[in-house]
Structure formats: structure tokens, C-alpha cells
Amino acid sequence: MKALRFITFLLLIILLSPDIQAQNKNIVRFAFLTDLHISDVATNAEDLEFSVEDLNNISNLDFVIFGGDITEFGSDKEIAHSHAIISKLKVPWYIVGGNHDSKWSESGCNTFKDVFGYEWFEFERGGIRFLGCNSGPNMRMAPALVPRDAVLWLDSVTRSIPPHQPVVFVNHYPLDEAMLNYTTILDFLSRNNVQFAMCGHGHNNRTYNYKVPGSPNTAVTPVIRGVMGRSNLRAGKAAHGYNLVTIDQTAATITFHEREGRQTKAPWHTLKMLTPPPAIKTTLLFDYQDDTDIGSGAVIDGNRIFWANASGVIKAFDIPSQHNISKSSNQNSGVGSSAQPLSSSVTSFSSAGLKNPQPAWTFRTGGKIFSTPAIADGKLVVGSSDTYIYSLDIKTGKLLWKYKATKSVLASPTIHKGVVYIGASDGVFRALDLKTGKLVWEFKDVKGFVESKAWVDDSGVYFGTWGSMLYALSPKDGSLLWSWTNHKGRGLSPAAVWPVKANGKIFVATPERMTHAIDAATGTELWRARGGRESVGLSPDATTLFVKTMQDTVFAYRTDVAQADKSLRKWTSHTGYGYEIAPSAITSAYGYVFIPTDKGNIFVLNEADGSVAGIIRFSGALINHILPTGNRQILVSSMDGRVSLQKLE
Numbered sequence: 001m002k003a004l005r006f007i008t009f010l011l012l013i014i015l016l017s018p019d020i021q022a023q024n025k026n027i028v029r030f031a032f033l034t035d036l037h038i039s040d041v042a043t044n045a046e047d048l049e050f051s052v053e054d055l056n057n058i059s060n061l062d063f064v065i066f067g068g069d070i071t072e073f074g075s076d077k078e079i080a081h082s083h084a085i086i087s088k089l090k091v092p093w094y095i096v097g098g099n100h101d102s103k104w105s106e107s108g109c110n111t112f113k114d115v116f117g118y119e120w121f122e123f124e125r126g127g128i129r130f131l132g133c134n135s136g137p138n139m140r141m142a143p144a145l146v147p148r149d150a151v152l153w154l155d156s157v158t159r160s161i162p163p164h165q166p167v168v169f170v171n172h173y174p175l176d177e178a179m180l181n182y183t184t185i186l187d188f189l190s191r192n193n194v195q196f197a198m199c200g201h202g203h204n205n206r207t208y209n210y211k212v213p214g215s216p217n218t219a220v221t222p223v224i225r226g227v228m229g230r231s232n233l234r235a236g237k238a239a240h241g242y243n244l245v246t247i248d249q250t251a252a253t254i255t256f257h258e259r260e261g262r263q264t265k266a267p268w269h270t271l272k273m274l275t276p277p278p279a280i281k282t283t284l285l286f287d288y289q290d291d292t293d294i295g296s297g298a299v300i301d302g303n304r305i306f307w308a309n310a311s312g313v314i315k316a317f318d319i320p321s322q323h324n325i326s327k328s329s330n331q332n333s334g335v336g337s338s339a340q341p342l343s344s345s346v347t348s349f350s351s352a353g354l355k356n357p358q359p360a361w362t363f364r365t366g367g368k369i370f371s372t373p374a375i376a377d378g379k380l381v382v383g384s385s386d387t388y389i390y391s392l393d394i395k396t397g398k399l400l401w402k403y404k405a406t407k408s409v410l411a412s413p414t415i416h417k418g419v420v421y422i423g424a425s426d427g428v429f430r431a432l433d434l435k436t437g438k439l440v441w442e443f444k445d446v447k448g449f450v451e452s453k454a455w456v457d458d459s460g461v462y463f464g465t466w467g468s469m470l471y472a473l474s475p476k477d478g479s480l481l482w483s484w485t486n487h488k489g490r491g492l493s494p495a496a497v498w499p500v501k502a503n504g505k506i507f508v509a510t511p512e513r514m515t516h517a518i519d520a521a522t523g524t525e526l527w528r529a530r531g532g533r534e535s536v537g538l539s540p541d542a543t544t545l546f547v548k549t550m551q552d553t554v555f556a557y558r559t560d561v562a563q564a565d566k567s568l569r570k571w572t573s574h575t576g577y578g579y580e581i582a583p584s585a586i587t588s589a590y591g592y593v594f595i596p597t598d599k600g601n602i603f604v605l606n607e608a609d610g611s612v613a614g615i616i617r618f619s620g621a622l623i624n625h626i627l628p629t630g631n632r633q634i635l636v637s638s639m640d641g642r643v644s645l646q647k648l649e
Contacts, residue, residue, distance in 0.1 A: 026249040028126040031055055031259075033242040034067030034172070034200025035231035038082040044072070047233050047240035048085050054262050056090045058244075062125055063091050065132065067200040067229060068098025068172025076111045079621055082114050091134065094121045098172030098201060099144060101137035120150050122157055127197075128247060129161055132170035135179060144179040146171070151184060158188045163537060163601070163617060164276055166249075169197040174226060175210045183213040190578035191599060193276050195247070195254060196225045203231035205243070205258060205268055212551070212578055225271060229258060249273065276576065280604050280614035285633065286319045286645035296382065297372045297624040297637045301394055302643070304360065305635065306380055307643055308369035310334075314382065314390075315396060316360040319645065361397030371410040372453065372625070374420070380433060383409030383419050389422060389430075391437055403435030405430070411463075412453035416475065421461050423450025429463065429471070431478060441478035446471070448493065455499045455506070460520060462506050464494035470508060472523060482523030488512055495536040496583035502542035502559035509536050515547050515557070527564035531555055535596070537586025539607060544570060546586045546593050550580055554595060554603075556610055573610030575603050582622045589628035590648065596623035600638060618642065 037044050057065060066086065071078035079101075097112050097119070100146050112134075113119050118132035133150040135369040161167060167189070173179045175186055180485060189197065190212045197210065208226030211598070229243045239261030246255045252273040255371055258265045286305060293310035300306070308314040367386030374381050379400060380392045384566060391400040407426035414421045419440055420432040429450060431440040448467020455462045460481055461473040468488055472481040486492065492512040506518045509532030517526045532555070535548040545557040556570040575595065582598035588607055595603040600619040605612055621640035628634050632648045 007201070014644055025126050028062055028247040028249075028500075029060055030062050030125075030245055031058075031064045031242055032067060032170075032198055032229045032245055033064065034229050035069045035098075035203050035233065036066070036082060037069055037072045037231075037233060038085075039072035040076050040255070041072075043235075044233060045081060045085065048082065050240050050262075051232055051242055052085055052088050054259070054469050056088070061091050061244075062103070064089055064093040065130070065170055065198075066093065067132075067170055067198065068094040068096050068135070069200060070095065070097065070112075071101050074112065079111050079115050092473040094130070094132060094170075095125065095174060096120070096132045096170060097134040097136060102134070102136035110397070114588060116163065119147070120153055126247070126249065128166045128249075129192075130168050130170070131157060132359055135172050144173045146179065146181055146185055146381060151181065154185065154188050158191045159620060161192050163191075163615070164193055164279070166247075166273065167192045167194045168247075169194060169224075171197065171199050171466050173201050174199050174208055174228060175224065176208070182210075186210055186212050186224060187579055193274060194224050194270060195274055198227050198229060198245075200229055200231070201229050203233070203236070204228065205256070207269055227269060230258060230297075230495040247273070258484070276615070277603075277612040278614045280602075280616045281649040282616060283644035283649060284644060284646055286317070286643070288317065288588060288643045290315075290643070292641070294637060294639070294641045294643070296369045297381075297627075298635050298643045299373050299375055299627065300610045300629055300635055301375045304394065305643065305645065306373055306375070306394070308371075308382055308638060309641075310367040310370075311369045312369050312384060312386065314363045314366050314369070314373070314380070314392065314397070316362070316364070316394065317357065318360050336350055363390075363392055363397045363399065367408065370410045371422075371452075374413040374415045376415040376434060381413045381415065381422075382546075383411060383413065383422060383424070386408065389413070389420070389432065389437075391420075391434070395396045403430075403437050403439070404434055407449070411450040413506050414456045416456040419475070421456050421475070422463070423452075423454065423463055425449035429454075429461075429478070431461075431475070443471070443473055443478045443480070448490065448495065451495050453498045455501050457501065462499045462520070463502065464497060464508060466490055466493050466495040468493045470494050470499070470506070470518070472506070472520070484518055484523045484525065486512065486514070494534075497536060498585040500536055500538045500545070500585075502538055502545065505559060506592065507536055507545050507559070509534055513550060515545075525561050528565055529555070529557070529568070529570070533581060534583035535586055537588060537593070539588045539593075544588075546588065546606075548580065548582075548586060548595055550581055552577060554593070554610060556593075571610040571641045573612065574606055575605065575612055577601065577603050582624060585625045587626050587628055589634075590632050592624040592648075594634065596626055596629075598622040600640070602626065602636070616646070618644070 063506045089426050135146045175182045206228040209223040234240045241260035244257045254271040256269040296308035298307040305317050365384040367384045371383035380394050383389050387405050389403045403426040405426050409424045411423040418434045423429040427446045429443045446464035447469045464470045468485050470484040494508040494510045497508045506520050509515045515529045515532040524556045531549045532547040533550050537546045547555045554573045561568045577597050584596040587594050593605040602616040619638035619640050624637045635645050637643045
């Protein structure tokens, strides 16, 4: 009995020991040493010797990271000396260089790479991805800079990391104005679930909140949390030292302990682990990867999906009969332009088990297509950069008629009561008879060219241009009802936005980061609100206007309010999508608001309060206008050539 109790006692001790805790895959513990400054100063090397010896006696350590300024002058001798000491570590170690390693390098920075073997690193431990790269002025006395080859590497790797995977980034410099290309690095990191970015350079423990570029409003700007570690040197300290970092994924905490002179202090900083919104589960009903750039978004009619690519080819694909979709009743629905193919071309109808189907028909125009098709009465209408507007039979793909403009037709058509309304790049907006293609009327005084899709109803035709103008025309004869301008330059025009209309108001957002409400009858601006760029949309009952800002945030406004007061805004949602400039229109259905982004993600918000319901990870490029098709289904296309019909589970 005594022996049994003794064995039980020993097992408890073993289970509670740090070594066993370290084996817990949910806990990652590492040491961070920085600013070693190995030189002919004997105490600097001695401090590193002390720390390496100390680290070798810490049993529950996974690895060690060195954060730059390994040497004082980057000399061959200093690099060899530091490498000899660091190589005594019994655990894996990873290293990046700093400005002292690169500015005075007698080898032109070659020895650091030759001795340590790399200039950036990437590895995974406990499901966490660790990234690190050198930074510093290479040979020239200049502000800090992440070298171009490391920038290209970081761009590539941040695109490949799964969005939910936790990431830790290591660099010698803080990610602020001290480094010339810090905004680029922050922009890349904002693609990922970055828990914190760790640095040295300042020789002291310090915390940061790095503002991801894109918005002047700090209150709504997501941040990447930063942590600076103390120098390993005893200079100015009680003794040599470094930081121990523990990431406990079960407790969702990250703690930072300073270890000085072989004594671990109480935590000086603690972070709560960040968890991105969950992925929205969908069932694929149709999923196609085009073999060339898609120049047009997709539309649907019955059991057939249509789109056009940047080669000017219009395609029609049948979907299995059990997945027939009702035609959308939203006359302003559609999908915007897109480009750039993925690396492979794969087609599947997952529910039916069909592979690589052939299109029902194709039709080639003479130019690229950036116009989203419109469908009515069995006819598809689309514009092409070859200067023509085309109408095709949706069953056969046969050309019914084409109308020639004098310049490219990039705008998307709107069909209303048997009339096609469409602008072009020749300063003319036209109304064409849907059946015959004959001109009904034309408005020749358009300033700038038309890119967007007009909102059309019985009262007016509303569209913006790249001439800082918004026009309202009579749908009967094309006469000018009114025009509005924001009095800004061409680049801030209400041109890419698809205008929407509700409660007697036209709503647009412009690149000046302003949302405007304009009286639909008179053209008088009723209110404006800070925020937004070019992406707006309405709730199904048209009582709510949704506006996507350039930085993380979506606003919901009441459409019945005639002035910008406290009652105007329904809710504000800080989504977490980061810096965002996709002009694609917003859609809402099934109690959700679908927010397209320029990085291939669809943020799905609850319409009632703006809370994030989840994310659909769709592609690696800009998402076009998302078309709800009924029965909890959405038709989506993206700039990298993917077209998909998905059902929300």
C-alpha cells in the first residue's frame, strides 16, 4: 500500500512538473534575446555567455529567438564570435539582423547570411506561425528598411497563411515611423491573425499599438500589438537578461516575463489572444475556376449562370436541375468586374458530382469586358471595351443585336420596363430598346466616363461619372433633371459606387471618405457623414443604408432621416477586415449583410446589430458584388477568376 501511494505521489509530481507542462501542445514558451552588440567589449560577449548557459538550464523552453543587433559593427569576427556562443544552445534558435549588423558590414551583409544561413525565417510551433526578417539600412546610413527581397517574401507568406492561424512576427525595429516601409509591413500583417509583433532596438521593455494604415480615425482603426524586449546587456540594468514569452492557447493568454541575472520576475505584460470570427459554413452548388481573367461578375436566370471574362468571352453554364434558382427580384443586383486568374483551372458541381462540364454556349466580343451583364425577357445585355453593347439570347447565345458607341463601354447595364440604360466612355448615356437595340434617347453632356451601374425607376435614372458628377435623367426622354457634384478632383468622383435609392433619397459614397444623401427630386444634398468610400447597399426593405469604410468599420444609417443627427446611425460594426478599398456594392439578405473585401474574404454581419456572424474565405482577390438568389444562396465571383453558387448552412 505504501509503495502504491509512493508511486501515485511520483506520478503527480511528474504530471505537474514544468517539463510535462512544456509538452502541452497548447503552451508554447520561448526566450527573446535582442541587442547583444557583440564586439571587442568583453562584457557584451560575457553577457551572452551567461544568458546561453542560463537558457540551457531552463527545461521547459521550446526555442529561442534573437531579435537583431547581434553585433556592434557586423564584422566577420563579431559574427563568428556571436555564432560560436549562440551555437551552444541546446534548443532550436532563430535569428534576424538589425541595423548594427548591416550598416558597417565589411562583407556587404554577406557574412551574416552565410554564417547564420538565412535573412528571414518561418516556422510553426503548437499551431502558431512564427515569422521574422532582417531590417536595417544595408550599408548606407539611412532610416531603417525591410529589404525588398524580404518584403516580397513577407507578401507571399502572409497570403498563404490560413486566416485563423495565430501569427507572431519578429523584426528588429518597431513598426512605426522609425522604419521607412513600416506601412507596407503592417498592411501585409493585417491579412493574418497576428497576436503581436516583437522587436528590439530600444533596449527596454515596452509595448505598442501599431495603427494599420488607412484611416485617420483611431477609434475604429484595428491595431497590431507590439512588444519591445530589453537588451541582453547589463549596461544600465541590474544584470544581463532577456524575456521569456509564454503563449497559453487554452487560457488564451500571452505573458511576458523579464529574466534578469537568472531570476524570473513577475509578468510585466499580458495579452489576451485574439480570435478572428468563425468561418461561415456553406455548401457548394456550383464552383468554377475560369482559365483566364474574369472581366465581369456573374448573373443567374433559372438554372443557368452567366459571366464574361477579360478576354471578352461571355459564357453560359447549366447547373443541375435540383439546384434551379429563382430569378432575383432586385433590378439593381449583379456582380462587378474582376481580373487575374488563379494558378489552376478546376470546375466542379459538387452536389451532382459532375467534373469539368462544358459551357452551354460561349460568345466572343472584340474587346475586354468589365461590364456586369443584365438579364430580362430571355435576353442578356452587356457592354464591351470594343465599343459595342451586345444583346444575346440566353438559351442559345445567338447575337440578337449590337449597338456601337464611339468609345469603350465599361459600365454595367440596368434594364427597366423593356429599356436598357447604360453609360459609356464617350461622354454619352444611352437608353436602348431591349427588343430591337434601337436608340430610345441619349444624353450627350456627361462629364467624364461612366463605369458604374445606374439606379433606374419610374422617377429617374441616377448614375455617377469620373468627372466628379452625379446625374439624374428622365427615364422617358433623357432630359436632365438635376446634377450634383462634390466639388472635388476626378479621383474623388462618385464614379465606382453603384447609387441606391430609398425614401426619396439617392445615396452614394465617394473616395473622399464621405457618404452623401441627396434629395432624389431636386438634387439637394440633405446630409453627409464621414466614412465610406464607394461601397454602399440597402437592406431588403430599404429602411437601412449600409456603408463600408476604408478601415475595418461598417455603418448602418436610417434612410428615412433627412439630416445628420443622433438618430441617423443605427449601428457601427468594427469588423476586423482591416484596410479595405474594394468598391463592390453591399448586399443584404436572409438577415445578413454581405461585405465584399479586396482580399478575398466575405464578412457576414447580422443585419439587426452589425455583429460579425462569420467570414466566408472565398479567394485570394477582390470580391465582386454578391448576389443573393433566394433559398439562403448567394452567387459570388472574384477577381482571380472564381465563380461560385453557395448555400449558407
